[in-house]
Amino acid sequence: MKTSNKISFSRRSFLQTSALASGGMLVGFNLFTACKEDVKPPVDLSLLDYNDFNAFIKISDEGKVTIFAPNPEIGQGVKTSMPMLIAEELDVAWEDVHVVQGKLDTKNYTRQVAGGSQSLRQGWTPLRQTGATARQMLVNAAAAKWGVSASECKTNKGVITNANGDKLGYGEVVKEAASLEVPEDVTLKDPKDFHIIGQDISNVDIDEIVTGKPLFGLDYKQEGMQYASVLRPPAFGQKLESFDDANARTVNGVNDVIKFGDKIAVLANSTWAAMKGKKALKATWTQDSKAESTAFHDETLLGLLNGDKFDTRRKDGDVIKAFAEADQVLERTYETPFVPHNCMEPMNFFANVTTDKIELVGPIQTPAGTAGQVARMLGRDASEVTLEMTRMGGGFGRRLYGDFALEAAEVSHLAKKPVKVIFSREDDMAAGIYRPAIKYRIAASIKDGKLTGYHLKEAAINGNMYGLIPNFFPAGAIENYQVDTANYKSNITTGAWRAPYTNVLASCEQSFFDEIAEAMGVDRIKLHMDLLENVKRTTDERIQYSPERLQGVIKRVVKESNYGKEKDVYQGFAVYYCHNTHVAEVADIIMDNGVPVVKKVTVAVDCGIVVNPLGAKNQVVGGVIDGIGHSMYGEITFNDGAPQSNNYDSYQLIRMLQTPQVDVHFIENDIAPTGLGEPTLPPVGGAVANAIYKATGKRLTKMPYMNNMDVEPVVG
Amino acid sequence: MPTFQLKINGASHSVEADADTPLLWVLRDNLDLVGTKYGCGIAQCGACTVHMNGNATRSCTTTVANAQGMEITTIEGLSENGDHPVQEAWKDIDVPQCGYCQSGQIMTASAFLENNSSPSREEIRSAMHGNICRCASYNSIEKAVEVAAKKMN
Numbered sequence: 001m002k003t004s005n006k007i008s009f010s011r012r013s014f015l016q017t018s019a020l021a022s023g024g025m026l027v028g029f030n031l032f033t034a035c036k037e038d039v040k041p042p043v044d045l046s047l048l049d050y051n052d053f054n055a056f057i058k059i060s061d062e063g064k065v066t067i068f069a070p071n072p073e074i075g076q077g078v079k080t081s082m083p084m085l086i087a088e089e090l091d092v093a094w095e096d097v098h099v100v101q102g103k104l105d106t107k108n109y110t111r112q113v114a115g116g117s118q119s120l121r122q123g124w125t126p127l128r129q130t131g132a133t134a135r136q137m138l139v140n141a142a143a144a145k146w147g148v149s150a151s152e153c154k155t156n157k158g159v160i161t162n163a164n165g166d167k168l169g170y171g172e173v174v175k176e177a178a179s180l181e182v183p184e185d186v187t188l189k190d191p192k193d194f195h196i197i198g199q200d201i202s203n204v205d206i207d208e209i210v211t212g213k214p215l216f217g218l219d220y221k222q223e224g225m226q227y228a229s230v231l232r233p234p235a236f237g238q239k240l241e242s243f244d245d246a247n248a249r250t251v252n253g254v255n256d257v258i259k260f261g262d263k264i265a266v267l268a269n270s271t272w273a274a275m276k277g278k279k280a281l282k283a284t285w286t287q288d289s290k291a292e293s294t295a296f297h298d299e300t301l302l303g304l305l306n307g308d309k310f311d312t313r314r315k316d317g318d319v320i321k322a323f324a325e326a327d328q329v330l331e332r333t334y335e336t337p338f339v340p341h342n343c344m345e346p347m348n349f350f351a352n353v354t355t356d357k358i359e360l361v362g363p364i365q366t367p368a369g370t371a372g373q374v375a376r377m378l379g380r381d382a383s384e385v386t387l388e389m390t391r392m393g394g395g396f397g398r399r400l401y402g403d404f405a406l407e408a409a410e411v412s413h414l415a416k417k418p419v420k421v422i423f424s425r426e427d428d429m430a431a432g433i434y435r436p437a438i439k440y441r442i443a444a445s446i447k448d449g450k451l452t453g454y455h456l457k458e459a460a461i462n463g464n465m466y467g468l469i470p471n472f473f474p475a476g477a478i479e480n481y482q483v484d485t486a487n488y489k490s491n492i493t494t495g496a497w498r499a500p501y502t503n504v505l506a507s508c509e510q511s512f513f514d515e516i517a518e519a520m521g522v523d524r525i526k527l528h529m530d531l532l533e534n535v536k537r538t539t540d541e542r543i544q545y546s547p548e549r550l551q552g553v554i555k556r557v558v559k560e561s562n563y564g565k566e567k568d569v570y571q572g573f574a575v576y577y578c579h580n581t582h583v584a585e586v587a588d589i590i591m592d593n594g595v596p597v598v599k600k601v602t603v604a605v606d607c608g609i610v611v612n613p614l615g616a617k618n619q620v621v622g623g624v625i626d627g628i629g630h631s632m633y634g635e636i637t638f639n640d641g642a643p644q645s646n647n648y649d650s651y652q653l654i655r656m657l658q659t660p661q662v663d664v665h666f667i668e669n670d671i672a673p674t675g676l677g678e679p680t681l682p683p684v685g686g687a688v689a690n691a692i693y694k695a696t697g698k699r700l701t702k703m704p705y706m707n708n709m710d711v712e713p714v715v716g
Numbered sequence: 717m718p719t720f721q722l723k724i725n726g727a728s729h730s731v732e733a734d735a736d737t738p739l740l741w742v743l744r745d746n747l748d749l750v751g752t753k754y755g756c757g758i759a760q761c762g763a764c765t766v767h768m769n770g771n772a773t774r775s776c777t778t779t780v781a782n783a784q785g786m787e788i789t790t791i792e793g794l795s796e797n798g799d800h801p802v803q804e805a806w807k808d809i810d811v812p813q814c815g816y817c818q819s820g821q822i823m824t825a826s827a828f829l830e831n832n833s834s835p836s837r838e839e840i841r842s843a844m845h846g847n848i849c850r851c852a853s854y855n856s857i858e859k860a861v862e863v864a865a866k867k868m869n
Contacts, residue, residue, distance in 0.1 A: 212751015
């Protein structure tokens with residue numbers, strides 16, 4: 001999809017403006033969906049109710065611009081990059097822009113979500129239209145003042161000029177502009193004229209972050225607020241039988257102990273008192289459903305792979321026939337563990353439930369869904385709920401689930417007090433919504449030197465690959481191709497974890513392709529380039545990856561990494577498409593006393609136009625290192641339903657000394673941008689495994705790799 | 717509850733707390749100095765790092781009783797205007813992603829550079845190994861510590 005410059009839209013579907021009594025213009029705009037027709041713009045800033053709109057541009061008489069960023073910020077950079085799109089087309093200097101986190105709008109908004117690497121992709125056109133429309137209205141106002149045609153006026157960084165050399169700042173015409181008709185046709189800039197998009201723009205919260213200002217959910221407090229520490233069942237499948245809170249109530253600062261469901265909340269004047277109170281609780285638990293252990297999960301998933309109860313998710317040709325006729329059939333089973341999200345800011349949420357309103361504040365990737373769940377749980381109307389989004393100390397998918405906000409609301413409702421629920425690290429890791437354990441079995445057939453068949457089977461806990469994943473590469477490239485999935489429903493809670501399913505699938509498949517190339521006796525790069533040729537004329541709409549763009553990133557990474565030619569290092573290659581972005585990676589490793597050390601990863605990324613190269617590079621590098629960390633070290637096991645790690649002395653996250661240098665190369669083009677929060681993570685485990693194979697001759701098929709090599713496990 | 721006298725960022729504070737209360741929670745809950753973060757509570761992640769008599773110290777495992785009599789510096793007091801060379805370097809490089817661990821990273825780096833003004837890459841990597849960044853901004857942290865060292869010389 002090329003960017004289009006001329007766009008028509010209905011004003012009602014998109015944008016409304018109003019003059020502010022206090023001066024300036026307010027533009028309320030809708031990011032992804034149409035505003036309801038009955039929505040009226042507020043007329044006075046003092047009466048401004050952010051629930052009436054999704055987000056706003058505010059231009060003051062002095063020409064300063066405030067942009068309300070709508071989407072939750074979890075470290076993916078959208079609080080910076082989304083306003084950049086508006087500012088670009090508004091044609092103001094970035095230095096004159098002030099960004100403010102918008103509040104939740106449950107009435108008119110459908111995608112105030114951080115997830116799926118979709119914010120920039122879906123915001124690309126509407127956000128630029130918003131800026132361009134406001135700019136055109138300012139130009140129209142200036143043109144009317146001068147008595148000239150708007151078409152002969154130009155703008156540059158907040159100043160309008162005409163052919164006679166007259167100049168007006170945006171602030172000087174903002175009042176007139178606000179009373180004009182909203183134009184229905186605006187012209188978007190040619191990408192070559194961008195002066196903000198494509199520039200390195202610092203994180204808008206950088207000053208607050210480096211000086212320790214309150215930004216995060218855990219930093220939020222209100223007068224009279226109780227800190228709540230919650231005791232939850234210690235193992236999945238257990239429920240509360242009885243408890244004794246006598247000791248807990250004697251702890252200094254503890255004010256109340258409240259049972260809710262199978263949980264017990266200790267309310268106190270301070271976090272420490274609440275945590276101490278929780279430790280002093282005595283509870284007995286009973287087994288309510290099966291006590292599952294890791295050995296059971298392994299056996300169950302392998303049983304599913306060995307069985308014949310699958311859902312077929314894509315079927316091309318006849319893999320069984322291809323396998324029967326093959327000269328050679330390869331088959332591997334890949335195993336991946338449960339992992340927790342481990343956001344550095346543990347789960348927490350503030351709730352103040354009173355008879356006339358429900359106030360929620362905290363870090364959440366799904367504010368609208370969570371506000372709705374709270375209303376339903378308490379039998380209240382959704383209109384009674386307000387939700388303020390704080391900056392988030394990481395998300396990675398964990399904060400898509402509002403369990404902690406529901407806990408806060410329920411405890412506040414029962415205690416009749418404002419409450420902040422705070423998870424300890426132990427709570428956070430042991431009451432997780434984990435990346436599920438998944439096993440894959442992949443088989444391939446080779447005949448007359450050609451790859452003729454490919455059969456992927458997935459056995460997973462609680463859910464299976466979703467959406468278009470069964471149609472990712474190599475779908476479309478191989479004549480006989482089939483994807484089958486099977487599932488075991490566990491009582492262990494699982495959910496989305498940065499790049500769900502592909503985060504392990506890509507590594508497994510990219511390892512397997514290394515084996516296929518070896519068995520065929522062909523160069524790994526050539527195998528991919530040739531297979532992608534087969535996809536070029538496809539008319540299959542389920543195939544959304546671009547073979548040309550995948551070939552582009554492959555060529556680039558081969559060149560930049562000097563693949564296959566580097567001395568003294570072992571190089572592993574992987575390429576993948578997910579979250580609408582095309583990525584190729586080469587990992588360079590050395591062996592240090594039998595331990596693989598990843599020294600460098602070269603990455604080529606095609607995400608279309610790079611909106612903010614500084615932030616984009618951070619996402620790419622972070623995704624790669626996160627992917628290495630979790631494929632090398634990440635694993636949580638269960639014994640009779642109880643998680644066997646609960647803090648960083650028993651769970652290894654990647655740290656500085658295990659971190660390679662990541663060398664990032666973006667493909668330059670004018671294609672509309674796609675997301676970067678997830679897509680660089682999935683393939684890197686494959687690149688590392690392929691490099692380790694070159695170094696050791698051993699194919700790693702079980703994550704985390706370090707636990708499945710003959711080396712000492714690392715913690716800390 | 718007993719009362720403790722703490723010297724934080726050059727000012728004296730009198731706080732009431734149980735003697736076993738970690739300095740971290742006194743800073744955050746009693747004194748509203750929330751720049752110091754909670755990450756693990758067992759001195760494994762470094763998010764709670766402060767300076768005590770100039771040394772990088774984990775405030776989550778330092779009791780308020782043991783913090784008495786020490787010169788304590790938190791991220792809020794590292795510089796008056798957010799312009800300590802390490803903070804400036806963090807801005808130059810645009811280190812933070814989610815930003816949660818960064819005050820701990822900055823406090824570790826600033827104490828380290830006081831004792832080693834021209835560190836090697838390996839020394840920087842070893843010094844910063846105790847601070848977890850879940851967003852994995854490690855490449856940027858490494859570079860920012862180098863930039864900060866140059867600014868301090």
